[in-house]
Amino acid sequence: MDQAQGAGAGSGFAGRLTFADYHGETFYDEFFDQSGQPRDGVRTLVDRINTLPDGDLLHRQQAIELSLMRMGITFAVYGDQQGSEKIFPFDIVPRIVSAFEWAHVEAGLKQRIKALNLFINDVYHDQQIINDGVVPRSLLEDATSYRPECHGLTPPRGVWCHITGTDLIRHSDGAIYVLEDNLRCPSGVSYVLQNRQVMKRSFPHIFAEMQVRPVVDYPIRLYETLRSLAPDTASPNVVVLTPGIYNSAYYEHSFLAQQMGVELVEGRDLVVKDGFVYMRTTRGHERVHVIYRRIDDDFIDPLCFRKDSVLGVPGLMDAYRNGRVALANAPGTGVADDKVIYAFVPEMIRYYLDEEPILPNVPTYICDREEDQKYVLDHLSELVVKPSNESGGYGMLVGPHSTVEQQAEFAQRIRKHPRNYIAQPTLALSRVPTICDGQFEGRHVDLRPYILYGNDLWVLPGGLTRVALRKGSLVVNSSQGGGSKDTWVIAADQSQLQTQAVDELDHTPSGKLR
Amino acid sequence: MLSRVADAVLWMARYVERAENLARFIDVTLNLQIDLPRPGAEQWAPLISATRGEAAFKKRYGGAVSERNVIEFLTFDRENPNSIISVLHAARENARSIRETISSEAWEQLNAFYHFVRNANPDDVHRSPGDFYQAIKNHSHLFNGVSDGTMSHGEGWHFLNVGRRLERADKTSRILDVKYFTLLPNVSDVGSPVDDLQWSAVLRSVSGFEMFRKRYHLITVERVVDFLVLDREFPRAIQHCLIQANISLHKISGSTPGAYVNPAEQLLGRLQSDLAYRDVRSIIDQGLHEFVDSLQTQLNQLGDAITQTFFDPQPAS
16 A cells, blocks of 8 residues: 555654643644643543553554545645645644634624625626725726626526635634635535544544534535525436546545535536536436536636637526526636735625624735835735735745745736735744644644535534645645644534434435436 | 446446456466466467557567566556556546446445555566466455445446446457467367366366356366356356346336347347357357457447447437
C-alpha cells in the first residue's frame, strides 16, 4: 500500500502524544486559552487524548489515512508535477465550536446570505442599490463575473444562491470575521461528510458524550432544496451536472449525486429539445427538471456564454429563461464573488435588511478608491494584497513575507489596474493543535460553513475546517498544501442532535429514473 | 440509465474480466511449462499473438521471446493496452466516472485490485509467479462477488453482467484456441497419453478440472471441447456465458426471452441458439480454429449492436 500522505504519517514515532508541551504563543488557540486551560467544550476531548496509550492516536491517524486512500477520496492537483491523485490530507484533531458561538455564527450567516441574494436579484433587475449610490456602478460593471445576459431573469422565489460556502476566520482578537463568500460552485462539503464518517469509526463514543451535532442530513437537505426549485412538478428529475472526471472536485460531484440518489450527468448527456432539457438514456430521452450545476457560468452554454465550451449544453440558458428547467446556483451569482463587491456586503445588509451585520467583514481597502490606494501603497509590507477576481490563493502578495522586489512589482500592478486589487491587514488566524512529526503543534485554520437556501435558509452545523499544514503558513487551500479537520459543533439542546427524518420525500417510482 | 454510464459499466466489467483471463492465460502456460518443458519461445509466443500484441512486443523486446519478457509484457507494460495493469487502469477509470452507479464497496475493491498490481514488485513476481496470478484471480472473484452482492440487480447490474459474460466467452474461446494448437501440432497426437497432462492444465486454468471430472471422468479432446464450449452449467463455459448474457439483455429491454426487440437481442439470440443445438462433433469437423474465429467475429458484431442499441440511441421523434 502506498504511503498515505498527510500529517502524522511520520516515521514510527512511538512516544506519547499529549498536550503537556503544547504552546499557543501569541495566536488565538481554539483549544487553550492564554493561561493554558482548555476552552469551553474542549476539556473532554483533551482529557481523552491525554490519557490514550502510547502511539494510539498516531495509529488512529494512520488508519484514517488508509481509509481515505481506500475510499479513493482524492483530488487532482493542477500544476503538480505528477498530475496524479492525492488524498486531501487530514488531521485527526478536530476543531470544536461551542453552541453559544455557533448560534452567533449561524445567525450572521443567514443574515448575510439573505442580503447577498437580495443584492444579486437587485443587480439583475432595477439596480436600486446602485441608483441610490450605495455601490458605485463602475465597480459593478467591472466585476468579471457580472453577467449582463442574466438581466431580467427571475428564478423561483427570487433565490439565486441556493448553495453558498462562506469562509470564516478568527483573528487574534478572538472575533470571527468573514473572509469571503463563495456562491458559484462552492466545494468541500463532501470532505466534511467523509471526515465525519472516518472520525466516527475512530472515536465511536465521543460524539454522543460531547453532544456533537450531526452533519449526516446534509444530502437530504440539499436534495430538498433542489426539489423545491420545481414546485409544480410532483417528482422532479434532479441531476448533478459535472464537467467530468478530470475536474479537481469530481469526487464531490459524484459523492453528492450518490448520496442524494440522483443521476450524475455531463454536458454531453443532456440535450435541449423543443425548449425542454432531456438526458440521453438507454431508453431514449428523459426530461430533466432541476440541475445542480457544478460548472461555471462561462462554460455552461456555448450558445450564451463561451462559444468554445464543450462542457455545457447548447440552449440551456434559453430553457432556463423560459422556466423550463431550474438551475442551482442560478447563473450570474458570480457577481458577488468579486472581492471588491465583498467589501460592500455590510452596506448591503444595512440597505436591504435595515440591520447591523452580525458577522463583520475583514477590513478591506479598495485600491480603486484614491485614499485606500495611497494607504495600501504606503503599507505594502504589512498588508495582504489580493486580486479581486481570482480564486485558489494564487497571485497574492503577503506583505510581511515578501521581498522588496515583489512589493515593487505589485505596486506597479496596482497603479496600472487599481480596480483589480484589494488589500487587507495580515490576519493572525487562529490555530488548532495538529499532529506534526509526532508532536502537537498549532496550525492555522479557517472554517467554511455551508448554507442552503430552498424554501428557507439552513446552515450545516460546522463545515470544513481547512488547516495550513506547512509550519507558519497561512494558506489553507487544497491546491497549495492545505488539509482538513473535522468540525464539531456542540449541541445547545437535545433537539439539535436530531437529524431530519425522511418524511415527505416522494417515493413513487414514476419520478425516479429506471 | 444514462447511455454513457451503461457504456462505462459494461466496459468496466469487460476490463476486469480481461485482467482475470490474462492471469489465467499466463497461469496455464506456467503449468504446461512444468509438465512439459519445451523451449520458452514455443510456449510463450502464442500468448502474444492471442492478445494481438505482436507489433508492440517486437518494438519493446525485439524478437526475444522468453518467459520473463512475456510475463513482463502481459502484466506490467503500461504501453501495452492489453496488459493486466493497463486493463485494470482502464477498468478503474471507467469505474471512477460512474462511482455513483456501482456500490462503494465495489469501487473500493476495484481500487484495491488496481493498487495491488500497481504496487507489485516484478522481481517477486518472477520468483513466484503462481502466487501472484492466483492473487489476481482472487481479486477478480472478490470484485465479482462484491458487485453481485451489493449492486441492485437492475439495469446497471445487467449491463455489468453482459460485459462480464461476453468477455469471458471470448477469452475462454481464445484459451481453447491457442492451447489446441500448442498441444496438438500433429493430428496423430489426438488421443495420445501425453494429452492428459496438457488438457488437465487447460482445465485447471479455467478452474474447471474438478467439474470436468464430475461430468466426464476421462479426458479426451472432444470432451474438453464439449465442456468448455457447450456446457450449460459451468460458469466459464462459452454456452453458459451466452445464456446468461442473453437473460440480462432481455431484462434490460424487458422483452420476452425467445423473441427480440432490438438488433443486439437478435444477434445474441441467434448465436446462442446455434450453440444450443450443436454437438461437439460438428465443431471439430468444422475445425476448432474456424469455429473460434467465427464465434469471435459474431461476438464483435454483437458488441457493435449493443453500442448501437443502447449507447448511441436515435432521439425519439
